[in-house]
Amino acid sequence: MSAAIPASTVSVKQALHEAVGDLMSKAQAAGAIRSDIGPGDVTLLLSAISHVTAHTGDPELRERFLAGPANREPLTRDMLRLTGYLPVPGDTHLSEYLPYTHNPATRPWERYNLHLYEWDRAARGRDQMWGRIERLVAEGGPELERLRHVGSEGVYEVVHGVAHDANIYRVAIDMPNNGAISNLPDHTIVETPGVITGMGVLPLRVGDLPPVIVELCRREAERVELVVDAAVLGSRELALQALALDPTVDDLDVARAVLDDYLETHKAHLPQFHGRWHL
Numbered sequence: 001m002s003a004a005i006p007a008s009t010v011s012v013k014q015a016l017h018e019a020v021g022d023l024m025s026k027a028q029a030a031g032a033i034r035s036d037i038g039p040g041d042v043t044l045l046l047s048a049i050s051h052v053t054a055h056t057g058d059p060e061l062r063e064r065f066l067a068g069p070a071n072r073e074p075l076t077r078d079m080l081r082l083t084g085y086l087p088v089p090g091d092t093h094l095s096e097y098l099p100y101t102h103n104p105a106t107r108p109w110e111r112y113n114l115h116l117y118e119w120d121r122a123a124r125g126r127d128q129m130w131g132r133i134e135r136l137v138a139e140g141g142p143e144l145e146r147l148r149h150v151g152s153e154g155v156y157e158v159v160h161g162v163a164h165d166a167n168i169y170r171v172a173i174d175m176p177n178n179g180a181i182s183n184l185p186d187h188t189i190v191e192t193p194g195v196i197t198g199m200g201v202l203p204l205r206v207g208d209l210p211p212v213i214v215e216l217c218r219r220e221a222e223r224v225e226l227v228v229d230a231a232v233l234g235s236r237e238l239a240l241q242a243l244a245l246d247p248t249v250d251d252l253d254v255a256r257a258v259l260d261d262y263l264e265t266h267k268a269h270l271p272q273f274h275g276r277w278h279l
Contacts, residue, residue: 061086065077076090083210091114097216097247102247102248102250171193172192172193173203182208239273243258
């Protein structure tokens with residue numbers, strides 16, 4: 001349920017200032033904006049879908065971002081110029097959801113300084129992380145105590161807010177749309193400001209997204225629907241359709257080859273695609 005939150009319920013302005021404060025300090029440290037601009041000078045409104053979330057706030061923040069070094073998040077800068085909205089996920093996330101970085105003739109990934117994901121390095125890092133976790137569980141020590149104070153990425157706030165009807169404002173939280181973004185379907189999972197209450201998370205209404213942004217989001221949302229339906233039904237046809245909607249795919253033969261290889265490699269975990277069970 002979307003709802004307008006009474007001013008007496010939660011200090012939205014205060015929460016916004018706290019959220020913007022960290023953004024301001026990082027931007028000021030990087031020299032992207034003046035040191036005399038404070039959180040009170042900026043209105044922050046984030047909305048769209050996860051990893052495509054855009055900042056719809058103060059024009060001076062956008063201008064200062066563009067006035068910074070040209071090699072800082074160049075894809076983000078291009079999208080800001082194109083849409084007037086400042087994407088916040090960073091170029092490496094943003095590039096996964098846009099069709100503008102994969103042309104083999106013009107090689108835009110070089111211009112944007114984007115690199116392929118290093119699977120082996122990530123796997124080694126994951127193994128090392130789990131090794132540290134196992135040692136912490138077995139041995140304890142000061143490092144375990146420090147983990148009590150790391151950021152929760154909102155998990156604690158959601159649990160606490162619902163359990164204690166705490167009316168906690170979050171500048172960005174994922175939830176069913178239900179009218180928060182007027183020109184996206186109600187069932188789409190969106191990322192918008194919200195207040196965590198005893199009734200659940202209530203998204204704030206942000207209205208329409210600009211046409212170019214909403215269509216990029218709609219394509220991604222429909223792709224996710226196809227992925228879920230394909231997994232539930234064990235449908236290769238729907239899985240291929242999902243790949244065909246992926247902005248990084250520009251060749252259907254490649255999409256078919258990727259799908260065949262993926263389903264073969266992971267067949268032990270995806271038996272529904274191999275006729276062993278289906279709905």
